[in-house]
Amino acid sequence: MSRIPTICPFCGCGCNFYLMVDGGHVIGVEPNPANPVNRGMLCAKGWNCHEFVQSPDRLKLPLIRKDGELVESTWDEALDLVCTRLKDLGEKHGPDSLGFLSSAKVTNEENYLFMKMARGVFKTNNVDHCARL
Amino acid sequence: MAGLAAAFGSGAMTNSISEFEDADLFLVTGSNTTAQHPLIGSRIINAVEKGAKLILIDPREIPLAPFATLHLKQNIGTDVAVLNAMMNFIIQEECYDKEFVEARTEGFDALKASVARYTPKVSEMITGIKASDLNRAATMYAKADKAMLVYAMGITQHTTGTDNVKSCANLAMLTGHVGRSSTGVNPLRGQNNVQGACDMGGLPGVFTGYQRVNDGAVKKKFEDAWGISGLDDKPGLTITGMIAAAHRGDLKALYIMGENPLMSDPDVTHVERSLSNLDFLVVQDIFLSETAALADVVLPAACFAEKEGTYTNTERRVQLSRKAVSPPGQARADWEIVAEVCKRCGLAADYRSPGEIMNEINKLTPSYAGITYSRLSSGYGLSWPCPNTDHPGTPYLHRDQFTKGKGSFLPCDFKPVSEVPDEEYDFTLTTGRVYFQYHTGTMTRRVDLLEREAPEPLVEMNPEDAKKLGIRNSDMVEVSSRRGSITLKAEVTDRVPRRVLFTTFHFHEAQVNLLTNPVHDPIAEIPEYKGCAVKVRRCS
Ligand code: SF4
Numbered sequence: 001m002s003r004i005p006t007i008c009p010f011c012g013c014g015c016n017f018y019l020m021v022d023g024g025h026v027i028g029v030e031p032n033p034a035n036p037v038n039r040g041m042l043c044a045k046g047w048n049c050h051e052f053v054q055s056p057d058r059l060k061l062p063l064i065r066k067d068g069e070l071v072e073s074t075w076d077e078a079l080d081l082v083c084t085r086l087k088d089l090g091e092k093h094g095p096d097s098l099g100f101l102s103s104a105k106v107t108n109e110e111n112y113l114f115m116k117m118a119r120g121v122f123k124t125n126n127v128d129h130c131a132r133l
Numbered sequence: 134m135a136g137l138a139a140a141f142g143s144g145a146m147t148n149s150i151s152e153f154e155d156a157d158l159f160l161v162t163g164s165n166t167t168a169q170h171p172l173i174g175s176r177i178i179n180a181v182e183k184g185a186k187l188i189l190i191d192p193r194e195i196p197l198a199p200f201a202t203l204h205l206k207q208n209i210g211t212d213v214a215v216l217n218a219m220m221n222f223i224i225q226e227e228c229y230d231k232e233f234v235e236a237r238t239e240g241f242d243a244l245k246a247s248v249a250r251y252t253p254k255v256s257e258m259i260t261g262i263k264a265s266d267l268n269r270a271a272t273m274y275a276k277a278d279k280a281m282l283v284y285a286m287g288i289t290q291h292t293t294g295t296d297n298v299k300s301c302a303n304l305a306m307l308t309g310h311v312g313r314s315s316t317g318v319n320p321l322r323g324q325n326n327v328q329g330a331c332d333m334g335g336l337p338g339v340f341t342g343y344q345r346v347n348d349g350a351v352k353k354k355f356e357d358a359w360g361i362s363g364l365d366d367k368p369g370l371t372i373t374g375m376i377a378a379a380h381r382g383d384l385k386a387l388y389i390m391g392e393n394p395l396m397s398d399p400d401v402t403h404v405e406r407s408l409s410n411l412d413f414l415v416v417q418d419i420f421l422s423e424t425a426a427l428a429d430v431v432l433p434a435a436c437f438a439e440k441e442g443t444y445t446n447t448e449r450r451v452q453l454s455r456k457a458v459s460p461p462g463q464a465r466a467d468w469e470i471v472a473e474v475c476k477r478c479g480l481a482a483d484y485r486s487p488g489e490i491m492n493e494i495n496k497l498t499p500s501y502a503g504i505t506y507s508r509l510s511s512g513y514g515l516s517w518p519c520p521n522t523d524h525p526g527t528p529y530l531h532r533d534q535f536t537k538g539k540g541s542f543l544p545c546d547f548k549p550v551s552e553v554p555d556e557e558y559d560f561t562l563t564t565g566r567v568y569f570q571y572h573t574g575t576m577t578r579r580v581d582l583l584e585r586e587a588p589e590p591l592v593e594m595n596p597e598d599a600k601k602l603g604i605r606n607s608d609m610v611e612v613s614s615r616r617g618s619i620t621l622k623a624e625v626t627d628r629v630p631r632r633v634l635f636t637t638f639h640f641h642e643a644q645v646n647l648l649t650n651p652v653h654d655p656i657a658e659i660p661e662y663k664g665c666a667v668k669v670r671r672c673s
Contacts, residue, residue, distance in 0.1 A: 004457035007444045009437040012322040013150065013172045014446025016513070019438055019457040026438055026458055035513050036151050037446065043171030050438065053458070057420055059433035060462020070421075070431060075463065078430050079470075082388070083477045085413045085429075089385045095365065099375040099384050102335040103391030103467075104324035106434075107442025108451070109490035110467040111326070111333035112341060113482070114390055117471050120359045121478045125346050125369030126384075129327070129335040130392040 003030065008046045009105065013037065015046050026050040086122060095124040102129045136298030137320060140306070141530070142537025145328060147317030148281065149448045149516060149528040154180050155315040158277035160270075162190035162212065163297070164285035167197055170321045170447070177283075186277070188270050190215055192563070193593075193635060194628040203270055206630060208261040209561050214547040216300035218256030218264075219271035220307055221248040228275045230309030237534065238306050240542035247544030259547060275308045279315040285323070296545035306540045312531040322447040329445035332501070332517070333494070338368035342498040342517075358497055360481060379407040386413040390467055391434065393422040402617060417470060434467050435460035442468070442487045443509065445517075449527070451504050452514035554632065558614065558666035560598075562634045591624040593635040594669070599625040602671065609672040612636075614665055620672060634669060 003018035015038035020028040029050055033040030062078035063070040090098050100118035102111050111129070118127045138144035153159075153176040167174030174197065181187050181200045189201040190212070198204050207215050223229050224245055234241050253264030260267070274280055282305050284298070298320070305311045305318045322328050334340040344351040347366050356362050370378060372394065378384035380403065387408070395404055408414060408427050416428040419436045439460040445451045460466070468487055475482035484490050488506040495502050503519040503526075515526035530536065554561055592612060594604065604610055606625040611618055612634060621636065629635050 002457075004438075004455045005453075006438060006457060007325065007446075007452050007454040009325055011170050012325055012327060012447035013170050014325060014444060014448075014450060014452060015172055016452065021457050024458055037448075037450065037452075037513065038172050041172060041175065045171070053436055053438045054461075055420075058436075058461045058464065059419060059421060059425075059431065060464060061433060062463070063421075063428075063431040063433075065429045070426070070428075075465075075473075078432060079473055079477060082415050082430055082432075082474060086386055086388065086415075087478060089412060093385050096369070097383065097385040099370065099378070099387045101372060101375070101387065101389040101392055101394065102330055102333075104327040104330045104335075105391045106326065106330075106467045107440070107444060107454070107487065108326070108329040108333050108494065109442050109487040110390070110471065111330045111335045112494050113468050113471045113475070113484075113490060115334040115340070116359065116482075117475050117478075117480070118388075119340075119346075119355075119364055120361055121475055121480045123363060123365055125337050125365050125367065126375060127335060127369060128337055128372040128375065129330040130372060130394055 001027075005032070008042070008049055010045045010049060015042055017042060017046065019050060026053050090122055090124075095122055096126060098122050098124050099126040100124070100128075102127060104129050136295040136543070137302055137318065139295075140299055140302035140541050140543055141311070141318075141535045143530055144320070144331075145530070146319045146321070146448050147311055147530045148315065148319055149450070150176060150446075152315040152529065153177060153281065154183075156180055156185055156279045156281040157315075158186045158188070158273060158280045159283055160188045160190070160274050160280065161197060161283045162215075162301070164283055164321055165191075165193075165195045165197075166283065166285070166321070167195070169285055169323065173283075173321060173447075186273060188273060190270075192630055192633060194626075203266065203273065205260075205262045205266055205270060208259070209563055209633060210549060211260045211547065212297045213300050213545050214251060214256055214259040215262065215267065216297075216304050217248045217251040217545075217547065218253065218260065218267045219274065220244070220300075220304055221251045221256075222253070222268045222271040223275045223307060224248065226272070226275075228272065229307045233309030234307065237312075238540045238542060240544075241307075244303055244307070244542040244544045247546065251547075274304070274310075277310070279313065280305075280308070280310040281315065282310065282318045283321065284319070285321040296548070299543040299545050302540075303542050303544065306542060311540070312529070312533075312535075314529055317529060317531075320447075325446070326444045328447060328449060329443070329451070332445055332498075337371055337374075340497070341494060342500045344498075355497065358493070376404055376407045379410050382410060385411060386415075387411055388415040388417075389424060389428075390417045390471070391419075393418070393424045395422070395424040395427070417467060419464070432470055433460075433462065433464035434470065435464050439464070440466035440468070440487070442466075443491065443504075449516045450514040451501070451509065451517065453506065453509040554666045558668050560632055560634050560667050560669055562612065562614070562636070562665050562667040564636055590621045590636060592621050592669075593624050593626050593629045595629050595631045595633070596625050596627055597631055599623065602669065604669075604671045610669050611672050612667050612669045614667045634667060 001022045008015040016035045017029045017031040019026050031040045031042050061072045064073040102114040115127045186202040189204045257264045311317045414428045415430045416425040417432040425431045438457045441456045443451050472482040500518040503521045503524045504515050519526045608623050610623045611620050
């Protein structure tokens with residue numbers, strides 16, 4: 001069994017804990033008493049946060065809408081479609097016809113790269129996140 | 134957080150979480166702390182048990198209420214009047230911090246003139262709080278040695294949200310309660326990486342570290358670093374602006390990463406119509422959310438346990454989270470997906486790990502320059518600003534001067550909520566969170582224990598109102614606004630005052646955002662969740 005240091009995905013307190021991993025599965029959560037943020041404590045959300053990780057509802061494959069239905073596809077097909085459609089629409093209607101919403105739930109590096117894509121690739125400052133809400 | 138940035142030069146929490154324990158007094162307003170930020174809530178309770186005082190300004194009997202030295206239950210949406218009344222009394226009694234005001238702030242005379250109108254009598258009428266209680270709160274706050282002002286969405290989610298925040302900043306500066314350990318103004322950010330999303334430039338007007346897109350030197354720096362030219366130098370649209378543009382047909386495509394605006398946005402019917410109007414919608418998420426179900430392409434993402442990366446918590450502390458397990462099926466980390474889109478569209482993005490992305494952030498962002506993976510791997514994170522690799526990080530802000538130099542008093546006048554109850558819609562509906570669920574519920578509702586404790590939507594209603602309308606506890610009721618109606622179970626409780634209904638927005642069975650009012654604070658563009666006029670009746 002291994003213990004991997006992670007950060008709680010829920011609220012802005014940023015509590016730390018180890019995920020207990022056995023055979024490639026998360027089996028539990030153990031906070032570190034030495035950490036100054038939560039000092040070994042967690043709330044009910046934190047204690048149970050590993051459960052949704054292994055939910056059977058998780059998305060496992062890219063989906064593409066065909067004839068009105070979302071159907072499974074390959075990464076290649078999905079990413080190609082994303083690139084072509086965004087580029088085409090941007091060229092036809094101007095960069096500000098595109099919008100990008102980044103996330104208060106993903107990492108800093110991912111937020112950085114997402115805004116780099118919006119600004120650097122698609123040349124628009126229409127970038128925001130949902131945390132105003 | 135535009136209000137705080139305007140006053141101090143930075144919109145972030147001024148203090149660290151550890152400092153809560155040593156404060157002498159807390160003024161908590163618009164934050165159901167034990168539900169929204171449980172671990173910060175328990176720090177406050179610990180401090181109170183050790184002798185700190187707690188002033189609560191909240192219309193509801195929230196779980197912190199039994200610990201409060203003084204609980205002011207204001208009429209909904211009258212926060213500016215409450216704070217102005219306190220400031221007026223403090224100035225009248227001359228118990229403000231003259232030295233601090235003189236040395237570190239500007240605009241005091243205008244503030245003094247503006248709050249002078251909030252005499253005890255006027256304020257009592259507007260806020261519904263007894264003048265003697267307002268005065269007592271004012272004296273307690275002003276005379277405390279180390280006072281922490283704490284607020285959350287209850288303050289910002291009004292059309293007057295920016296004014297509410299400015300008033301909090303005014304009060305703290307007036308009394309010199311900022312810029313010291315355990316003393317400051319602390320907005321609690323909702324989701325785990327709101328602070329980081331803002332820091333990383335997930336905003337229409339700024340790159341990382343709040344460097345403005347319309348600053349020529351900044352633009353050039355990013356163009357050079359990214360090896361491109363032609364970055365746009367005018368600020369873009371906010372989420373609210375994008376939804377409106379989609380509705381008009383001006384916005385053609387939207388790429389959404391890890392968010393579910395169809396549940397979290399006010400007036401969901403409007404959002405759904407707008408999203409359906411797009412030519413192309415991409416949603417990248419870990420579950421098929423309500424928003425993803427509308428998409429043309431859905432990209433399966435890894436969750437926090439399945440990738441490496443850093444998050445910045447509400448106290449500005451950047452912490453490193455490691456990869457524990459592999460993502461399910463073919464799901465990929467968000468950074469891998471976005472890098473792939475960049476590459477396919479011709480922008481270099483050959484990162485082998487999130488650490489390499491952080492190197493780039495370090496180089497481009499002065500406040501993050503010293504926050505490197507090698508430093509984060511040992512210890513417990515670093516709080517920005519951290520300008521170089523020898524810098525220990527900054528637990529509290531504005532020590533010798535404000536980020537912007539002198540702090541600015543920004544006087545505000547009370548304005549009533551934009552939709553006040555009338556004869557037909559005779560209740561005010563206000564929304565919030567419960568302890569066991571989180572945000573729109575996409576994650577927490579899949580956790581058995583959390584779902585057991587808080588399985589269904591409830592609307593809280595005062596016993597006297599319930600009696601008048603013939604509603605008993607657990608009856609199904611219909612709540613309607615001018616925009617829509619929802620049906621849910623009534624919980625009759627004196628946690629809420631008369632003529633006020635309270636519910637949460639975690640549940641898709643009763644989407645409260647069908648009712649809420651899509652008017653916004655003109656500056657921060659945060660929608661008014663905290664008050665709209667509704668009527669209620671028992672379902673037959
Ligand atoms: S454990 Fe609870 S208090 Fe801590 S970050 Fe998670 S949700 Fe917030």
